[in-house]
Amino acid sequence: MSLFPPEDYARFRAEGHWADITLPQMVAASVARVPDRLALVDAPNRETLFEGAPKRLTYAQMEAEVARYAAHLQAQGLGQGALVATQLPNIAETLLLYLAISRIGAVLSPVSMAYRAAELADLTRVAGFDAFISIGHFKGQPFDPERLSALPASVLRLGIGSGLPDGMASLDGPAPAPLASVTVDADAPFAVFWTSGTEGVPKAVPKTHNNLMASSLGAWRLLDLPDGANILAPFPFVNAAAVGGLMMCWMRTAGALFLHHPFDLQVFLHQLKTEDIAYTMVAPTLLTYLRDQADDPGLRAALHRLIALGTGSAPPDPEVFVFFEQHFAIPVVNFFGSNEGAQMCSAASRVPDPRERARFFPRDGDEGWDATSRTANGGTFRLVDPASGAAVTEPGGLGEMQLRGPAMMPGYYSRLGYDRTKFTPDGYFPSGDLFQISDCGGLIRFHARARELIVRGGMKIAPVELDNTLSALPGVREVAVAAYPDPRMGEKVCLFAVMHPGRSLTLAEVSDFCDRVGLAKFKWPERLEFLPALPRTPLAKLDRKALAKRLAESQKTGEIHA
Template sequence: MSVFSAADRARFRAEGHWGDVTLPAMFAATCARVPDRLGLVDAPNRAEIFEGAPKRLTYAQMQVEVDRYAAILQARGIGPGSLVATQLPNIAELVLLYLAISQVGAVLSPISMAYRSAELRDLSQVAEFDAYISVGQLRGQAFYAERLDALPDHVQRLGLGEGLPEGVFRLDTADAGDSAPVPLDADDLYAVFWTSGTEGIPKAVPKTHNNLMSSSLGAWRLLGLPDGANVLAPFPFVNAAAVGGLMMCWMRTAGAMILHHPFDVTVFLTQLKTEDITYTMVAPTVLVYLREQAQDPDLHPALNRLQAIGTGSAPPDPEVFVFFQDRFAIPVVNFFGSNEGAQMCSSQERIPDPRQRASFFPRDGDEAWKPALRTANGGTFKLVDPATGATVSEPGALGEMYIQGPTLLPGYYSRNGIDRSKFTADGYLPTGDLFQISDCGSLIRFHARSRELIVRGGMKISPVELDNVLSALPGVREVAVAAYADPQMGEKVCLFAVMTPGHTLDLPAVTAFCDRAGLAKFKWPERLVLRDALPRTPLAKLDRKVLAKWLAQQGDIHA
């Protein structure tokens, strides 16, 4: 039974956003069309992360392995409706198992490798897993063993590689018969993803085949990648953005997916230089590093082969966008998205100015502006004043984004069913993301998470706005601001900065920079902390709450 209403299914099909093709059907069609084309490539450091020599598989070889895993899963009683949790690094087996789980009609639930027994126990309370798949060892250390007891007794324990605990069935060496075909529907659930858990226990986000098909269309169309384009994938495949964006872009281009993660800059550069990469997506701090390394003549051919670079998850430095466009004619595409279904894409076609593209997104999809337009993934939104609940539409106005459309989840998933209590009566999902309409009226800019605003003496400060401005400080690799308590003003701003080698920074230099930038004084950072790295959530997003918590623990100590 579909988790979406008949009216939604009919509407999104009529609009051309949904269809009847499932992910296994798309993969099978590619295997039949280009069986001998290279399809999947392990990172060269596979043996350090997991075990065994790196795999390089054609589509025909992938299909054989997917069918084998599907047969093994079916023999274990896993089939339509089974919920299969996976906790896997970016190795070839991850992709093969994702496809096999879907092929037998089961529902995938990928979990971050950073989660340990406490988090796994929490997730098991929200969703009733039927099976769990992970690796025996990671980087030479036991991985599965400490998670074993966090799973309820009824959950099948399945694993890959050496060092699996007793009682865990090993998949990669198991004998397999033939897999039985399973009728699939594009409106069936494909996966249950997990939010980052920054507001408590992560929420479970169910997505259908059609949800993911439509979520991938925006990036694929805007990037304009040719048939056979190779994609370098340095993000973990645990959320809708990575699966619906990177993995689905790969499935649509039918080239090779070059796997990478955990992120290692040396390995990443080696892959860029030695593989024929057309597209990759990286965090803003990696963009800065690539700019620093661009003087390396061995890297020039690799950069010249790239047709686009995607970025997201944190405010990027606009000058980096300018650098890659002017020096290598590479358009950097800025993405903003969520597991729940938001997707903004700032491409060169839609926003030619690279500096604008680093901060702004097309206003397409705003129902109060031009109702016929849609966001990159076919959705619409409205901006709502958090205080009054009124829709805002004027240039300069600020509002919380409420979304709807073909990529929107049907509701949060739990063992008790689909929960739509967070939705409005007319079917919108409030995202908690504040966006501001540009002065020109045709663009929008992410302002802040509504719960992250810094309030200094009654004046509200967007941490994202400051991140954007301060990312241009000379010598910084990445920056983030957070609030700390002040008895007179309530809150003040602290800047955390990660410096490039050979550079340093002090607070007078920061205030002088803010002065030159014409930034209102109440927004100026009044503390500075230099760090080796910024904290990240398991989904690789900046974890500003960790910074705020650290500041709270420091008390009145001034940096």
């Protein structure tokens, strides 16, 4: 079975990006090879999130639990092609259920714990879930029964743990019947992920087993993780980045996956200090915190144990990359990706200068530059001028990235099938991401989301560029800019700042800083707002739309707000 155009199927098979290995087969191989090796570890604060003591499962113990859950799911009538939504925190049972769903040939659809009845109703209208799995309580609060009422009566309600609401069948207890063997196709969907929904109802993004294999292979190679390397995962397993970049890397190393989330700084630091962690991926703000606290003896020892550090989702500070390379010999890897299938990896092997690595990605995969090269996940791209449609190939050029590759989704999913209308006639997916070619010609940098550009008096401003520059303001923990309406200029720039305790900032100081760094005056923020934290989507991405909405609704333009 193939959900892709025949030419893509033939190409990616011929190039070795796709094969016949499925995720259940990968797990089975690890179980057979290292049955007694530690495989899956709960966060130490599990009992405050859910119930029961933290689990530490070997591969053999994990396999037994996966088989038990798979048998329960089959007993509920679920099997090949069934779409199973899960709304679960990062506990051991979550990964066990993911693998069990895959084992029976069903399709996983993870949903953020932040979503409530309205979002669940939207998602099920799009995708048509066959089953929904959740828990009876979380962080001391009972399950919200309105979430179940948002689901059609045809959706099976399943749960784990105590306190399940009426109508939700338990998946706990011994297997009700022997597990029936199922043949799973590597070209069949493994999961349907969801976009962040910042532009409306989230879109359903299906990924096959082969998609995820391709997505993880490049990152795993660039990170150079050895067999048995342990991974600490501080992000929820609800999108392709977390599943492809953390869960799949864990499956390739056959080490232990240490779970974490919701994010708790002290718990995260405890895990780093007390467990043998080889790799973790953190947001840029946490990367900065780790640098600032690196003199702590316990943390310093933990950082020396790390083989690799990853970051992404926001502009990182280049000097932090320099610090970790100089003091701990850790070349931090910068990632850029999307659920749909984009993956840029800036690793030391391709971008040796740590300052450049924080801002740029190798131009690998650009068909207008080197037709033989590939992106980290085996794909290719082209940069296209959004206005003219002309190819962008020269240094300094700016264009929208259009992608194709073995990690690319087959099309947006709905209960009606797979929609490829967003693809170009020759098979490329327009990402909406604007990238600029470096002056040297061998690197590219993310410029902006096309829809996020701020237009002030006809001059276009890239928010990410300003985020990068203004993150160096003294006293700020994190910053982001957004547009606010202006009757004369159309739009102007507002700076949102999250300050370190005891620090302050004025708009005049922001202007002085912009002047010192030589920023064009039309880009200078003309309004300053303070927030305790920047708004994030359920997938932990900056929600710039929420910032713009806050500004559009405010009538106090030009004032400073505490």
